[in-house]
Amino acid sequence: MGGVIELAPGFHAGFTERAARNQAYGVGDAAALVDANRAEAAARFGFGAERIAWMNQVHGADVAVVAGPGLAGSVDAMVSTSPDVVLAALAADCLPLVAAAPAAGVIAAAHSGRAGTAAGVATAMVRSMAALGAAPDGIVVALGPAICGSCYEVPSAMRDEVAAAVPEAASLTRWGSTGVDMRAAVAAQLRAAGVGQVIDDARCTLEDPELFSHRRDAPTGRMAGYVWRA
Known part of the structure; x- marks a missing residue:
């Protein structure tokens, strides 16, 4: 499992790996097993699983404002000012983002797949953080592992x-076909939104066997990106 990332004093993030096992329902594992995996990952990061807010991710750009744990609805980003909630984003080739604006006490998480990237979910996340009082240049975003632009082959019309x-x-792609680089796209969206700092875990999920990849191994598990206040 990946280590804890300090976004700012008192604001932490982390991305799981295959070693932390599947963090998602709906991909073949029994719910009780997923609950146990989530609890173990939470304990290793240093928070309780009962604090986590989750999304029913639908590859869009809607954002939920979250006051407490549980299911936030069918959205692809969440923001919160609650000091007790942990926000989570699931992925296994798509790009998970977690963010904090320490001066405003705002945290956020987002899932940016191909469709969500085109729809601007990262921009919507920053806009929602700003609506809660965060200055964009005071936001720190961590980008998690995702399939890279050299591996994410798509038809030219989709690209x-x-x-x-x-x-x-x-x-x-590395073999010369058309592809999509979600990491480059989201980084550009964050720059355009005025985000102050971006931390990048540039590992490619397709290339790295320590990470889940839907394109490589489907059906497969999901990793989680978590963000929380200490």
Whole structure:
């Protein structure tokens, strides 16, 4: 499991790996087993699993304002000012983001897949943090592992659709076909939104056997990105 990332004093984040086992329902594991995996990951990061807020991720750009743990609804980003809640985003090739604005006491998490990247979920997350009092230049975002632009092969029409919204998304794979670079696209969206600092875990989920990859291993588990206040 990945280590704890200090986004700012008192604001922490972390991304699980395959060693922490599957963190998601709906991909083949019994619910009780997923609950146990989540509890173990939470304990290793240093918080209780009962504090976690989750999303029913739908590859969109809607954002929920979260006051407490549990299911936040069918959204792909969450923001909170609660000092007790932990926000989680699941992924296994898509890009998980976690963020903190320490001066405003705001945390956020988002899931940015191909469709969500085109829809601007990262931008929507920053906008929602700002609505809670966060200055964009005071926001720190950590990008988790995701499939890289050199591995994420898609048809040219699909690549062009995402690139029409975010030009930085257009890529060529290492074998010369059209691809999408979600990490480059989201980084560009965050820069345009005025985010002050981006921490990047640039590991490719398809290439790294320590990470879950839907494209490589489907059906497969999901990793989680967590963000919390100490």
